[in-house]
Amino acid sequence: MRTIETDVLVIGGGATGTGCARDLAMRGMRTILVEKGDLTHGTTGRYHGLLHSGGRYVTKDPQSATECARENVVLRKIMPHCLEDTSGFFVTTPWDDPAYGDVFVKNCRLTGVPVQEISVQAMLRREPVLNPRISRVFEVMDGSADSFLATRSTALSAEEYGAQIWTYHHVVDLVREGDRVTGAVVEDLRNGERIGILCACVLNAAGAWAGKIASMAGVTVTVLPGKGTMVAMNHRMLNTVVNRCKLPDDGDIIVPIHTVAVIGTTDVHVPDPDVYGIEPDEIQFMLAEGDKLIPGFSQYRALRAWAGVRPLYKDRDVANDRDIPRTFKLLDHAERDGVEGMLSIVGGKWTTYRLMAEESVDALAKRLGNTRPCRTAEEPLPLPPTEHQTTFRPPVRTTGPGASVAAEVEALQHAPLYWLGKHLAEVEREQSFADLICECEMASRSRVLAAIDAGAKNLDDIRRDVRMGMGPCQGGWCIYRTTALLFERRGQDGLSQANSNDALLHFLQARWKGLVPVLWGDQLRQARLDELIYVGVLGADRLRPIAEQGGGLVTDNPAVATEYVKA
Amino acid sequence: MDHIELSLTQSLDHCIKCNICTSACPVAAVTDAFPGPKYVGPQAQRFRHEGQPVPDASVDYCSGCRVCNQVCPTGVKIAELNARARAQIVAERGLPLRNWLVARAGLVGRMSCGPHAPLLNFGLRLSPARWAVEKVIGIHRKAPLPASSTYTFRAWFRKHRAPATARRQVAFFHGCATNFYEPHVGKAAIAVLEHNGFEVLLPKQQCCGLPLISNGDFKAATSAHEANVQALVSYARQGIPIVGTSTSCTLTLKEEAPEILALHSEDVQAVAAGTYDIFEFLRSLAERGELKTDFRPIERHLPYHQPCQYRAHRLGSPAMDVLSLIPGLVLEESHAECCGIAGTYGLKKEKYQIGMDVGAKLFDMVKRSGSDLALCDSETCRWQITHATGVTSKHPIEILAEAYGLEL
Incomplete structure (x- = not known):
């Protein structure tokens, strides 16, 4: 077994882990990050994409609200290309307690969440589809965020500073010597090779999987996968x-x-972050709730459903999972459990990932005698080649409420903010x-090839990079076009036709999983056409015997499989 | 948002990306400048939002022929989405002078029609003049511009003495072309209607607004349609059919203006429901046995092109049906999607050649027929056919009048 030495081993390639790797590398610490799937394979890649203003937490979780409000501004400065300045409304519908509006505003002021009440008429002018029976409207600095792109950009920055990012590397075990964690054994899922990593400290940033990782060191961390x-x-x-x-x-x-x-979203406790399903009543319930905000919402075409698991850290008894604070917690296992050489960063929101990384790395730096300051809030992220x-x-x-921040961000002249028409405008310009390979999401051949060249391990990785298939x-x-490009590009590197076939089947199956919960109306008609294309014309149902995992791809491995109980 | 409006804005959700429209689109087939109806329609629409900068420009190459709407298996209102996208571009970037001008058929017609018309027509036939018009304004030097008439249809009608035998009434919507360029088409229509026992009323009217819609000037198009509705609604309410010889004008009154401009008042709906293309009207008479059939035989074999804007009425082929009653007359259908002119599209410098290429199949068919006369219901299509083939073209109503032996 090959063994490698490093200062810090970060476990988890979500927003938090990648943010930690960047911060560590920027402060000059040798860093390896391992992730069992692709970057954002876990919760980061499965959330609704809200850049929190903090408004959602002003009452129940004021600390989280304040953190969100601050980080919201920081992220706009460092990753404008990943964010859209949509702004956000909190609206009082006839189903909501009218008294909460005043409480909300008061708590926004207390927590430092910028807010401004606007008239219902002004709201309807801006968003005519909203329910005219809404009685009050509060505008906040919500936005939307591309968490795939943000994590990819963060990882790129980490790599530029010397960090190694190992995706599709699964932690087999943590190595504990006495009361000290000294490293880990990881497995390269592409070929089964095991590698030993010796490190001064392990940073457990595995999110909903943090409990599983901690248990490998004999430490109990209770993360409730919600x-x-x-x-x-x-x-x-x-x-x-x-x-x-x-x-x-x-x-x-509703997040555009x-x-x-x-x-x-829903919030259902599940026993295992790898095993969960989507229930029909969850979908029905949410569409019905959507009708309250946008009359007729449930009649619009539903594209797809998916689920993610929140990494809620439970260190005391709470009755309802929604009552668990959304703020994060840094666990120093030396103090907490008497086990040296490991920290766990748990809980938190995507919006606060950078702050979580900063606090984690501050603690690590202190331990490793590194005195360099954190600069992740000032330095903008690089743009990936896609x-x-x-x-x-x-x-x-x-x-x-976002106007002054918008002016401040603009003055920095970093990359432009994302906007809805961006990809169409670029395709028109070029x-x-x-x-176009993916016509729906306007992913051109050059961008798909850039994703392949950047090391995609299957078609789902390419999807996360350029929204292919979304x-x-x-x-x-x-799917068939991208498969062909993958084969063309990697054929000389040992990727066979059988491997390409396997990539195609793997991705078809992954798409199908998200379609099943919304198969009615237009999307059912779409699925029928897709079936005619793949089964009727291309005979994909007969590919299995001539499909094989390999050629540098990872398509089928129990370590990264997310099992849906009901399909 | 009302339901009619929602059915348009939400129609992009019905797209299953099947590409049937892309393969049927006559424009996408001949130029790389137009990515096709699926792309500029439901696909690009997901990247557009009111209040955001317009991301695209290629939608301007949509000719508005509506073939996409016709072939779409799931009912996406592609042409309407495209028209609105173009209007958003115009709202943001402004209307070029050339488009402002060609969109105002009535204004241009009024200025050019009259005793000075022969001089103007002569001038516009000179190549240096056309070269200058192309350079300065951007109308292609070869594009088929109609010859102006020395008198207007309305002036003729004022002096026209109707027979006293009429039992029923119709209101005639002549449109700009009949009024300023081809009064003879209107005269034929009046003769046919009067021969069938109708008193023809001539409501006040202005341009139907279609060229304004096609060029993205929705503000002017809206006021044109509102004025027409105001002038026509009393006829519709009295049950007096509003009949027109220009298939695109009648389609605009029936459907395009209400849907694209989101005008859905009761008056608008009443006018839409009370408007008929002339052959739609005559065919319904024939079906009830009320159309006179005292035709003289016309022993001819003529090519006939049903304009895309006529097919968009979804009526089958009313002109073919009625003309088939004339003994001896054989019509050969073009089966061509579009002549390429699409109103004002083929006049434009950058689109002229596209228009000519779109129409190539039709021009071939007309030339191969060996006929010295072709029939077509829409004025700009007739001008385009004659321009491209040298074959004279007439409105089918003119042949019908001839078959009745009517003096014009």
Whole structure:
């Protein structure tokens, strides 16, 4: 077994782990990050994409609200290309307690969450699909975030500073010598090779899987995986994040992100973060809740449903999982459990990932005698090769609570903020519309190839990079095209036709999983056409005997499989 | 948002990306400048949002022929989405002078029609003049511009003496072309209607607004449609059919203006329901046995092109049906999607060649027929056919009048 030495081993390639790796590397510490799947394979890649203003937590979880409000501004400065300045509304519908509005505003002021009440008429002018029976509207600095791109960009920065990012590397065991964790044994899922990693400290940033990792060192960390189910609708019927003005509950938020509008979420405790399903009643419930915000919402085309597991850390008794604080906690296992050489960072929100990394790395740096300051809040993230080097700057918000921040961010002249029309505008500028691989999400051949060249291990990785297969047809037209490109590009590196076949089957199955919960109306018709393409024309149902995992791909491994109980 | 409006804005959700529209689109087939109806329609629409900068420009190459709507198996209102996207571009970037001008058929017609018309027509036939018009304004030097008439249809109608035998009434919507360029088409229509026992009323009217819609000037199009509705609604309410010879004008009154401009008042709906293309109207008479059939035989074999804007009425082929009653007359259908002119599209410098390429199948068919006359219901299509083939073209109503032996 090959053994490698490093200062810090970060476990988990979500927002937090990647953020930690960047911060560590920027402060000059030797860092290896291992992730059992692709970056964002866990919860980071399965959330609704809200850049929190903090509004959702002002009453129940004020600390989290304040952290979100601060980080919201920081993230706008360091990763504008990943964020869209949608703004957000908290609205009082006829189903909500009208008294909460005043409490909400008061608590926003207490927690430092910028807020401004606007008239219902002004709301309807901006978003005519919203329920005219809404009685009060509060505008906050919500936005939407591409968590795939943000994590990819963060990892790229970490690598530029010398960190090693190992995706598809699964932690087999942590090595404990006496009361000290000294490293880990990891397995490269592409070929089964085991590698020993010796390190001064392990940073457990495995999110909902943090309990599993900690147990390998004989330490108990109770993370309650709270499953949240979301539904993406086929297009953005509105352009502003809309929240119900009440205490956070199921189906109370709609986030316009990229080309879709996502309604979320449920919150169901699941025993294992790898084993959960999507129940029909969850979907029904959320669409019905959507109707309260947007009359007729349930009649729009639902594109897909998926679920993620929140990494809720439980260190005391709470009756309801929603009551567990959303703020994060850094666990020093030397103090807590008498085990040296390991820290766990648990809980938290995507929006606060950078702050979580900063606090974790502060603690680690102290331990390792590193005195260099954190600079992750100032230095902007680099753009991955899959991104257009765009020069168009969308107009800057001039009204509402986000206006002053928008001006401040614009003055920095970092990359432009993301905006809905960006990819269409770029395709038009390049006149590349005849060379689109994924037509629905406007992913051109050059961007798909960039994702392949960046080391995609299967088609799902390419999806996360360029949104291939995420549009209305759910891969009907782009899966076979992308498979062909993958084979063309990697054929000389040992990727066989059988491996390509396997990649195609793997991705078809992954798309199908998210379609099953919303198979009615337009999406059912779509699925039928896709079936005709893949089964009727291409005979994909007969590919299995000539499909084989390999060639540097990871398509089938129990370590990364997310099992849906009911399909 | 009302239901009619929702059915349009939500129709992008019905797209299953099947590409049937892309393969049927006559424009996408001949140019790389137009990515096709699926792309500029339901696909691009997911990247557009009111209040955001317009991300795209290629939608301007949609000719508005509506073939996509016709072939879509799931009912996406592609042409309407495209028209609105273009209007959003115009709202943001402004209307170029050329498009402002060609969109105002009535204004241009009024200025060019009259005793000075022959001089103007002569001038516009000179190549240096056309070269200058192309350079300065952007109308292609070869594009088929109609010859202006020395008198307007309305002026003729004022002096026209109707027979006293009429039992029923119709209101005639002549449109700009009949009024300023081809009064003879209107005269034929009046003769046919009067021959069938109708008193023809001539409501006040202005341009139907279609060229304004096609060029993205929704503000002017809306006021044009509202004025027409105001002038026509009393006829519709009295049950007097509103009949027109220009298939695109009648389609605009029936459907395009209400849907694309989101005008859904009761008056708008009443006018839409009370408007008929002339052959739609005559065919319904024939079906009830009320159409006179005292035709003289016309022993001819003529090519006939049903305009895309006529097919968009979803009526089958009313002109073919009625003309088939004329003994001896054989019509050969073009089966061509579009002549390429699409109103004002093929006039434009950058689109002229696209229009000519779109129409190639039709021009071939007309030339191969060996006929010295072709029939087509829409004025700009007729001008395009004649321009491309040298074959004279007429409105089918003119042949019908001839078959009745009517003096014009």
